[in-house]
Amino acid sequence: MWKRRLSVVVASIAVLASATGYFIYSDGVERPPDMALLQKFGSHTGAFQNATCRLGTPTTIPSELSKLGVDFMSCDYDGTLRLGFSGSHLGLAIGPGWIKGITRFTGSPSRHGQVVSSTDNASKLPANIYLRSIQEDWYIFYQRDED
Numbered sequence: 196m197w198k199r200r201l202s203v204v205v206a207s208i209a210v211l212a213s214a215t216g217y218f219i220y221s222d223g224v225e226r227p228p229d230m231a232l233l234q235k236f237g238s239h240t241g242a243f244q245n246a247t248c249r250l251g252t253p254t255t256i257p258s259e260l261s262k263l264g265v266d267f268m269s270c271d272y273d274g275t276l277r278l279g280f281s282g283s284h285l286g287l288a289i290g291p292g293w294i295k296g297i298t299r300f301t302g303s304p305s306r307h308g309q310v311v312s313s314t315d316n317a318s319k320l321p322a323n324i325y326l327r328s329i330q331e332d333w334y335i336f337y338q339r340d341e342d
Contacts, residue, residue, distance in 0.1 A: 226295055227280060229315050229327055232335050235280075236297060239263055243297065243333070248276040267296065275300040275307065277336065293318065297329070298336045304328070308336065 236243055242259040248270035256268045260278065267279030279296035295314065304310050308324030311317065314337035317325040322341045326334040 226293075226315070226318065226337075229313055229335055232280070232295075232297060233329060235263060236329055236333065243278070243299075246276060246278065246299075248274055248299075250274065265296075267294070273300070273302075292340045293338060295335070295337045298326075298334050299332050300334075301332055304334065307334075308338075 239259070242257070242263065246257060246260060246268070248254070250270055250272060254268045254270050256265055260268070264280045265278045267277070269277045271277070276299040277296060278298070279294050298307070300307055304326050308326045311325045311327060314325050314327050314335050317337040317339060320339065322339050325337045325339070327336075328334055
């Protein structure tokens with residue numbers, strides 16, 4: 196009888212620990228899959244290519260991109276353009292400690308992050324910037340910061 200009670204207690208503790216771990220370690224935010232971003236880029240390549248990035252000038256999201264769900268746009272010191280999506284049909288792309296979107300830069304990708312075949316599981320990798328190639332100079336990026 197005590198073995199049965201012990202197994203019930205152990206099973207209950209395991210379930211409770213799993214549920215607690217989920218809420219502590221998971222931000223519960225849906226990340227847009229690579230395929231959704233690839234389709235968005237493929238369907239509206241011209242709108243993305245028309246986005247300009249000039250350091251020292253305010254970054255204004257072009258209305259074409261805004262209509263596509265882009266709500267974050269930045270221009271880095273080296274001319275790197277970063278576009279983040281959130282809400283709508285792509286899922287939230289900005290969460291605590293991470294951001295996912297589309298980026299454009301020239302030069303070696305290794306200067307900007309680690310090239311991977313997919314960023315869909317990058318949330319499980321160590322903190323870094325992960326890049327998936329779309330076409331020349333264009334990448335899906337997933338930036339994961341330290342926990």
